[in-house]
Amino acid sequence: MSLLLGVNIDHVATLRQARYALLPDSPNAEPSPLDAALDALAGGADSITIHVRADRRHMQDRDAFEVRAGCPLPLNLEMGVTAEMLSLALSLKPDFACLVPETREEVTTEGGLDVAGRIEEVRRCVGTLREAGIRVSLFIDPDGHQIEAAGEVGAEMIELHTGCFANAEGDEVEAEVNRLIEASRMAAGMDLQVNAGHGINYRNLDRLFAVPFLTEWNIGHSIVSRAIRVGMEQAVREMKAAMAAYPF
Secondary structure (H helix, E strand, O other), X not given: OOOEEXXXXXXXXXXXXXXXXXXXXXXXXXXXXXXXXXXXXXXXXOEEEEEOOOOOOOOOHHHXXXXXXXXXXXXXXXXOOOHHHHHHHHHHOOOEEEEOOOOOOOOOOOOOOOOHHHHHHHHHHHHHHHHOOOEEEEEEOOOHXXXXXXXXXXXXXXXXXXXXXXXXXXXXXXXXXXXXXXXXXXXXXXXXXXXEEOOOOOOOHHHHHHOOXXXXXXXXXXXXXXXHHHOHHHHHHHHHHHHOOOOO
16 A cells, blocks of 8 residues: 655645635635645545644634535644543544643744653543544654553544754664664554654655555645645656556
8 A cells, every 4th residue: 555645734824824814714815725625635545634823823613614615635634632622533533633731922833742741641542532533633742651651542543743853963763763663563563553743855765765564644835835836736747657556
């Protein structure tokens, strides 16, 4: 089975909000996250990822519902473990929900969810989502304690946080790849689907080909950045072509 690509379109909304944050219903508001999702579909994306944050810094609730209704690809909702986001997810009914850490101060997600430190809270959220027919993933660091906790709370999938790998230099890169290899093997041995994301780009992705058992990568910033030059459809097509060499 080929490695799947989930395209995160949050930063399409970031660009729109830079001009239209105070005019959300303006007929001139652009670019459209839905248009980006459809272009990603045309380029070969396997799913669409969006993150509706508590502060609504990029994706708005209406964006989520427009993409859900207008794009036939599976929808992955990244969400904080809060009552507000749980309510949104139950109304939106995405195909997948990925539980992530979230603070207002961060520019982007800075690390994995501390599942081990929030067992009961995460377990309740996972259970509610699964009862609604939503498959649940946990965005976690490649750490054995967190993987064990992911299995304990009943999640079906994990998404390994690849940010440390993406920021590593020199000998640190191999060390981070080895962490990801060990984590992926452990999770696969627990029958968890293993996805990965954060900081993966056209230049570093081949280093992750050493990590076995990966099902899907979720990539946003790099694809949106490339799309500025070549368009979303082509940017997605190029990423899919590069990912095709994944050997597992």
